[in-house]
Amino acid sequence: MRNLLVTGGAGFIGSNFVHYVVENTDLHVTVLDKLTYAASREAIESLPSERVSLVVGDIADAAVVDPLVASHDAVVHYAAESHNDNSLNDPSPFVQTNIIGTFTLLEAVRRHGVRFHHISTDEVYGDLELDDPQRFTESTPYNPSSPYSSTKAGSDLLVRAWVRSFGVEATISNCSNNYGPWQHIEKFIPRQITNLIDGVRPKLYGAGLNVRDWIHADDHSSAVMTILEKGAIGETYLIGADGEVNNLDTVKLILRLMGHDENDFEHVTDRAGHDLRYAIDSTKLRTELGWTPRFQDFESGMSDTIRWYRENEAWWRPKKAAIEAQYAAQGQ
Numbered sequence: 001m002r003n004l005l006v007t008g009g010a011g012f013i014g015s016n017f018v019h020y021v022v023e024n025t026d027l028h029v030t031v032l033d034k035l036t037y038a039a040s041r042e043a044i045e046s047l048p049s050e051r052v053s054l055v056v057g058d059i060a061d062a063a064v065v066d067p068l069v070a071s072h073d074a075v076v077h078y079a080a081e082s083h084n085d086n087s088l089n090d091p092s093p094f095v096q097t098n099i100i101g102t103f104t105l106l107e108a109v110r111r112h113g114v115r116f117h118h119i120s121t122d123e124v125y126g127d128l129e130l131d132d133p134q135r136f137t138e139s140t141p142y143n144p145s146s147p148y149s150s151t152k153a154g155s156d157l158l159v160r161a162w163v164r165s166f167g168v169e170a171t172i173s174n175c176s177n178n179y180g181p182w183q184h185i186e187k188f189i190p191r192q193i194t195n196l197i198d199g200v201r202p203k204l205y206g207a208g209l210n211v212r213d214w215i216h217a218d219d220h221s222s223a224v225m226t227i228l229e230k231g232a233i234g235e236t237y238l239i240g241a242d243g244e245v246n247n248l249d250t251v252k253l254i255l256r257l258m259g260h261d262e263n264d265f266e267h268v269t270d271r272a273g274h275d276l277r278y279a280i281d282s283t284k285l286r287t288e289l290g291w292t293p294r295f296q297d298f299e300s301g302m303s304d305t306i307r308w309y310r311e312n313e314a315w316w317r318p319k320k321a322a323i324e325a326q327y328a329a330q331g332q
Contacts, residue, residue, distance in 0.1 A: 001027065001073040001074055001115070002027060002028060002073055003027070003028050003030065003071065003072045003073050004021065004027045004028070004029050004030070004072060004073065004074050004075075004076065005029075005030050005032060005068055005069060005072040005074070005075045005076070006018055006021075006029055006030070006031050006032070006075075006076045006078060007031075007032045007033070007059050007075065007076070007077045007078055007079035007101075007105065008032075008033055008039070008059075008077070008078035008079030008080060009029065009031030009032070009033055009044065009054075009078065010031055010033040010035060010039040010040055010041060010043055010044055010054065011033065011038055011039045011040075011043075011078060011079070011182075012038070012043075012178070012180075012182050012183040012184060012187075012217070013078055013119070013178050013217055013220060013221075014031070014033070014078035014079070015040070015043035015044050015182050016178075016180060016181065016182065016217035016218060016220070016221050017076065017078065017217075017220070017221040017224060017225075018031060018044055018047065018052060019044075019047065019221075020218060020221035020222065020225065021221075021225065022047050022048070022051050022052060024222075024225070025225070027051075028050075028051055028052075028053075029051065029052045029053075030052075030053050030054075030055060030068065030072065031044060031052065031053070031054045031055065032055050032057055032059065032064070032065070032068060032079070033054065033055075033056065033057075033079065034056070034057065034058050034059070034079070034097075035056050036081075037184075037319075038082070038083070038184045038186075040182060040315070041054070042315055043182045055068060058101070059077075059079045059097065059101035059102075059104060059105055060096055060097065060100045060101040060104050061104070062104050062107070062108070065104050065105060065108045066108045066111070066112075068108075069105070069108035069109055069111075069112050069114050070108070070111075070112045070114075072114060073114065073115065074114060074115040074116070074117070074228060075105060075109055075114055075115070075116050075117070076117045076119070076224060076228065077102065077105055077116065077117065077118050077119055078119045079097065079101060080097060080098050080101075080119075080152065080155075081093050081094040081097045081098060081148065081151075082121075082148060083148070083184075083186060083187070084123075084146050084148050084149075084271065085186075085271060085330070086148075087146055087147035087148035087151075088146065088147065088271075088272055088273075091147035091151075094147050094148055094151040095147075095151055098148075098151035098152055098154070098155050099151050099154050099155055099158070102118070102155035102158055102159070103158055106158060106159065106162045106168060106170075109168055109169075109170070110162060110166050110168050113169075114169075115169045115170075115228070116159070116168060116169065116170040116171075117170065117171050117172075117173070117224065117227060117228050117231075118155065118156065118159045118170060118171070118172045118173070119173060119175070119224065120152050120155070120156050120172055120173065120174045120175070121149065121152050121174055121175060122136055122174050122175065122176050122177075122213065122238070122240075122278045122280055123144065123145075123146070123148065123149035123152065123275065123278065124142050124143075124144050124149055124152050124153040124156060124174060125140045125141070125142060125143060125144075125174075125278075126142075126143030126144060126145050126149075126275065127145065127275035127276045127277055127278060128276065128277040128278070128279055129276060129277065130209065130211060130276055130277050132277070134279075135240075135279040135280060135281035136174075136238060136278070136279060136280055136281060137238065137281045137283075137284075138235075138236045138237070138238055138284055142156075142157075145273050145275055146273055146275075156172055156174075156236075159172055160172070160234075163233070163234045164234070169233050170233065170234070171227050171228075171231040171232070171233065171234070171235055171236070171237065172235075172236040172237070173223065173224060173227055173236070173237050173238070173239050173285075174236065174237075174238050174239070174280075175215065175220050175223070175238075175239040175240070175280075176212070176213035176214065176215050176239065176240045176241070176243070176278055176279075176280045177212040177213060177214050177215065177278065178214075178215055178216070178217045178220055179214055179215075179216060179217065179301065179302070179305055180216050180217035180218065180301070180304075180305055180308075181217070181305070181308045181312075182217075182315075183217075184319075185316045185319055185320060185323055186323050186326075188212075188247065188250075189250065189254070189302075189305065190305075190309060190316070191203070191323070191327075192250075192251055192254050192265075193254060193258070193305070193306055193309045194309060194316055194320060195324075196254065196255070196258045196260060197258075197309065197310065197313070198320070200324075201264055201265050201266050202251050202254065202255065202264075202265040202266070203265070203266060203267075203268045203327070203332060204247060204248060204251050204265050204266070204267050204268065205247060205267075205268060205269075205270045205271055205274060205332070206267065206269075206270030206274065207248070207267070208246060208247040208248030208251065208267075209246050209247070209248060209276075210246060210247050210274055210275065210276055210277065211244050211245065211246045211247075211276070211277035211278065211279070212244070212245065212246075212247065212250070212277075212278055213240050213241075213242075213243050213244050213278050213279050213280050214241070214243035214244075214245060214250075214298055214301075215239065215240060215241040215243055215293065215295075216241070216293070216294075216295035216301045218294065218295065219239075219241055219293040219294055219295050220239055222291065222293075222294070223237075223239040223282075223285060223291050223293075224239075226285070226289050226290070226291045227285070227289065230289045230290075231289065232288075237282075237284055237285040237289070238280050238281060238282050238284065238285060239280065239282055239285060240279075240280025240281070240282040241282075241293035241295065241296060242282075242293075242296070243298050244277075244279055245298060251265050252265075253298070253299060253302055254302065254306070257299070257302060257303055257306055258306060268327075268331060268332040269330065269331040269332050271332075
């Protein structure tokens with residue numbers, strides 16, 4: 001494997017993966033990205049041009065996808081519409097990108113015999129009760145609750161069908177909530193950090209008891225590379241770092257690390273259909289492929305993330321006012 005095609009490689013999680021590949025392998029990476037509002041050229045422009053090239057295009061456009069897939073040894077598919085609030089306002093882009101886009105890629109890798117890895121989410125499994133001792137595993141039934149998670153579930157099922165029906169060499173990973181550099185400020189953690197930088201109190205959905213299983217984007221990247229290199233074709237691997245924290249405690253941690261009273265936040269209208277708890281059991285990935293996360297201390301990872309947003313205000317500042325206006329219109 002010499003040439004890697006990464007869809008969505010200018011987005012948050014995808015760009016972190018591209019950085020990881022450049023720093024830890026000698027592969028050449030081509031990024032295919034539509035450069036929607038959630039993507040950023042700046043996230044990859046510092047990388048050496050002889051190692052990384054950018055193609056601006058739509059994964060649902062077969063005329064763009066097919067020749068790119070044909071000239072690469074493997075595809076890692078990050079590209080997706082992923083913001084739950086946006087999916088509730090307008091589901092159509094989620095259907096087009098997450099389902100039609102994945103179908104288009106699968107047809108291309110089928111034609112050209114190219115290895116495929118599909119990035120998915122733990123949200124396809126629905127949610128768990130707060131006091132449920134169980135975690136999601138690879139055998140947990142799908143039970144998505146939003147247009148976003150439903151379209152991701154649909155894309156997962158397409159990958160499984162193309163493996164079984166057409167012999168496509170594919171694997172799937174479902175990951176818990178990511179945090180780290182380059183995450184769009186509409187998302188929960190960077191929104192709170194940038195609010196505090198601006199002297200604005202953080203916003204907490206409802207009572208803040210919803211639990212998320214946080215993982216640093218660098219650890220997600222190392223897990224994906226491990227699966228790409230060692231994973232068994234047709235298998236699904238869950239990626240998690242045992243980082244279960246509720247939203248209330250996450251906001252309090254951010255406040256404390258940024259030198260504020262940990263109770264200095266405000267409650268806002270809860271999201272419709274807000275999932276209660278996500279929790280990943282990554283035993284299969286750890287025991288079968290030997291992967292372990294590097295960032296096992298959420299506080300340390302959060303400190304690094306806060307530092308990054310402080311040092312990169314020029315990147316997120318132009319987007320901030322518009323994002324907060326959208327939330328204000330929703331009572332959030």
